[in-house]
Amino acid sequence: MTWKNLILTVLIATLTFSCNKAKEDSTEEANSSETIITAALSEASAHAAASEGGAGFIAAQYTSQIDIMEDDQAQQASTGCRLSSRQCTSNTGTINWDGCSLVTPRLTTTMTGGWKETWTNVGDCTNGYLSTSDSVTRTTTGSTLNFSGGATITTDTNGGKSYDGTVFAAGGIITTRSNTNNRAVAMTPANSAIHKVFKGRRGSILYEYFMIPSLTITGAKVNGTNSGLGSSSANRAISGTMTVHHMLANYTATNTFSAVTWSDANCCYPTSGTISTTFSGAGAPSGSISLTFSTVCGTAAFTTPEGSSSLELTNCQ
Numbered sequence: 001m002t003w004k005n006l007i008l009t010v011l012i013a014t015l016t017f018s019c020n021k022a023k024e025d026s027t028e029e030a031n032s033s034e035t036i037i038t039a040a041l042s043e044a045s046a047h048a049a050a051s052e053g054g055a056g057f058i059a060a061q062y063t064s065q066i067d068i069m070e071d072d073q074a075q076q077a078s079t080g081c082r083l084s085s086r087q088c089t090s091n092t093g094t095i096n097w098d099g100c101s102l103v104t105p106r107l108t109t110t111m112t113g114g115w116k117e118t119w120t121n122v123g124d125c126t127n128g129y130l131s132t133s134d135s136v137t138r139t140t141t142g143s144t145l146n147f148s149g150g151a152t153i154t155t156d157t158n159g160g161k162s163y164d165g166t167v168f169a170a171g172g173i174i175t176t177r178s179n180t181n182n183r184a185v186a187m188t189p190a191n192s193a194i195h196k197v198f199k200g201r202r203g204s205i206l207y208e209y210f211m212i213p214s215l216t217i218t219g220a221k222v223n224g225t226n227s228g229l230g231s232s233s234a235n236r237a238i239s240g241t242m243t244v245h246h247m248l249a250n251y252t253a254t255n256t257f258s259a260v261t262w263s264d265a266n267c268c269y270p271t272s273g274t275i276s277t278t279f280s281g282a283g284a285p286s287g288s289i290s291l292t293f294s295t296v297c298g299t300a301a302f303t304t305p306e307g308s309s310s311l312e313l314t315n316c317q
Helices: 033-052 057-069 072-083 122-127
Strands: 085-089 092-096 101-103 108-119 135-147 152-156 172-177 183-188 194-199 205-218 237-246 251-261 272-280 289-293 299-304 307-312
Touching: 033 172, 033 183, 033 205, 033 237, 033 251, 033 272, 033 289, 033 299, 108 122
Parallel strands: none
Antiparallel strands: 085 092, 092 108, 101 108, 108 135, 135 152, 135 172, 152 194, 172 183, 183 205, 194 205, 205 237, 237 251, 251 272, 272 289, 289 299, 299 307
16 A cells, blocks of 8 residues: 555535635634534534545645635546655655645646654554554645635634633644554644645635534545555544644534444445534523434435424435
């Protein structure tokens, strides 16, 4: 297996705005509870894809950030960014986007900045994926998706201060493979976070999040020789939490994953399990919400204090 098959993740999954919603005069979509829970799903699934060797860090980073456009052509074209520069010196991997570009009929974007990887095993750095009992920590001072109209989406692990005064240290995302199937994703140090900012074309902030994963991932979305877990792995399942500090809405959302599982080889969405979300903070919505996945591919039941409705999922997870 080459590094392109598993250079880990992207961390930051973006909001699922459509292209015509990415405008400066409204943050209503960014404040919705539906957006928060689906953003948590997108973030978690990006970590999972990277840890199982199917998509690779480079393609996952780009595709995860492009989720914001709900553009299937963009997602397909994003695989070209797998060829961006990655160098490994001893146990340190360096990924530079080098202006990797994406052009579709709907948008033109480029990637700037990059990521640094610190592997516990030199051989893992060379191969680009984790062996059992090894770990890798990834940091970025700024990985930016630049839109032709001037809007940007930037991810960093530099730390900062939340709306409620919580101070996040500079850190990184650590992924550890404990055995054949299990991988853990967390922040190191524990008081660090993934920081994501979406700025409109005139510089106004449309959303700003701090995200803290604490996830256990088992199995693989697609089993086979191209999976870093081998052909006999179980179906991908995610449990744990993805905590989101919403800087504009002044609340914290704790998204709890309960056996969110991909079990249909012909469906790129979860087909069972639940994400339950509770809120705290001055701007917190009342009550809790949940997303329960269905065997009907691409649909889930979205439940709020007002009732339940069917939600059509966007973009493969």
